[in-house]
Amino acid sequence: MPVVDVKSAGDFSKLQEKCGVLVCHFQAEWAPQCKQISDVISELANQPDTKDVVYCNIMAEEVPEVSQKMSITAVPTVVVTNTAQEGSPAAVVGRIDGAKPAELTTLVKKLAAKASLTSTGIGSGSVATKNGSAPEDINERLKKLVNSAPCILFMKGSPENPKCGFSRTTIELLARHNAKYSTFDILTDEEVRQGLKTFSNWPTYPQLYIAGELIGGLDILKEMDASGELANILPKKQNLDERLKSLVNQAPLMVFMKGNPENPRCGFSKTLMEILKEVDLPFSTFDILTDEEVRQGLKTYSNWPTYPQVYVKGELIGGLDIIKEMKADGSLADALKGV
The missing domain is CATH 3.40.30.10 (Glutaredoxin)
Incomplete structure (x- = not known):
């Protein structure tokens, strides 16, 4: 079965109106790890045991209303919905954030097996494995x-x-x-x-x-x-301000970003990594997608609402726009050295 390219919110709605399992891959051209997930989805789409599943690709930044509806904050993200009966609302039945091919394959095959059992009237309880072993508990x-x-x-x-x-x-x-x-x-x-x-x-x-x-x-x-x-x-949190202070001072040049230098998870973080590579100074990073407390708390701590954020000796320098301005006027290298 071919993978459908969703170009608009209307395309997405029409797909969801059809009954069955829909695997939605939210991606971006600038994120190389999306290619890996696209390859996995293409392979799954050609396997006979997932014939009851529909697959689609969605460029997250080009169809923002759908991305917002599905709470997409980074790519790749795969959201799986199921419409039990034609015309009924689609329910989210699975979600995988990040490039996790094995987890994606397991999820899709499991949901495909359920869809197959339901369509043959066997039911929608525990799913038997292909070799006839005991159902998952x-x-x-x-x-x-x-x-x-x-x-x-x-x-x-x-x-x-x-x-x-x-x-x-x-x-x-x-x-x-x-x-x-x-x-x-x-x-x-x-x-x-x-x-x-x-x-x-x-x-x-x-x-x-x-x-x-x-x-x-x-x-x-x-x-x-x-x-x-x-x-x-109730277990109590460590004082958040103390934790954030420790984190921003973890290295002389500290970057809070989405993803990591090898796999940035947004276009702004990717651009910042390219700029820092040109400056050629050692720096450490923190992936704010791995810790929601830090992700939200640092916005208040630094009074800076977006990411990435760059700190030098514990002090906020700014985000990507500030870094670009410093690069343009020639002050960036000295600022990142704390001069």
Whole structure:
């Protein structure tokens, strides 16, 4: 099956209106790792066991309304949706951020197998493997997820963009306690969304787990907050300002960017790396895509809302525009040396 090139929001809507699994590869020409994912998708599209899957390529920066709808912040990103019945809304059933070919292949084959079983009337429960071995146990997966962090919140959306009022209120409550926690967006994985209700015997979201044990939903958290119990059980963050101060002083020339020098994850970071290569000074980097706390906190700490950010001896020099201006007027090398 050929891979479809999506050129507009209308193209994307028409694809989603068709029933079935849709694999969407959000990419950019300047990101070399996108080529690797394109090759994987082309190979999957030609395999008989994924014949029920539709694939599309989307240039993230050329179709911004679709990228915004799918919360794309870096490339490559693969989002998988499923429309159970023609004309019904498409649900996000999988998401992979970054170049992860093995993870992508596993996800697509798993969803393709489910689609095949559903279309033949066998059902949409556990998926049997091709060699007839035992089906994957969703409970094992859920057990790993609830234990994947000392404190984890299963919610709708993300801390920066909660998708329901209950999730938003829970995030605000945890913020008041300076809680250190991870999150899982149940809107991105329908299997987890439905399975966790049975696994935990708790029918609603959000759900908070500490050390793998269910604490409860928003109502329980509010009661524990009122009694003072919640403050005693929540793990606490390190003082963020102290952490950020330590990070910006980690090297004499420190760059906070999306990705790393070998694989920048946005055009601005890529351009900055090219400029710094010309200057030929040693520098260290921090990938802000790997740490949401740093990504958001540094904006306030430095009073600078975008990335990349360049620091010299712990002091902010600026972003890409400032670096370009310094390069143009000849002051860049001295500024980066701290002269």
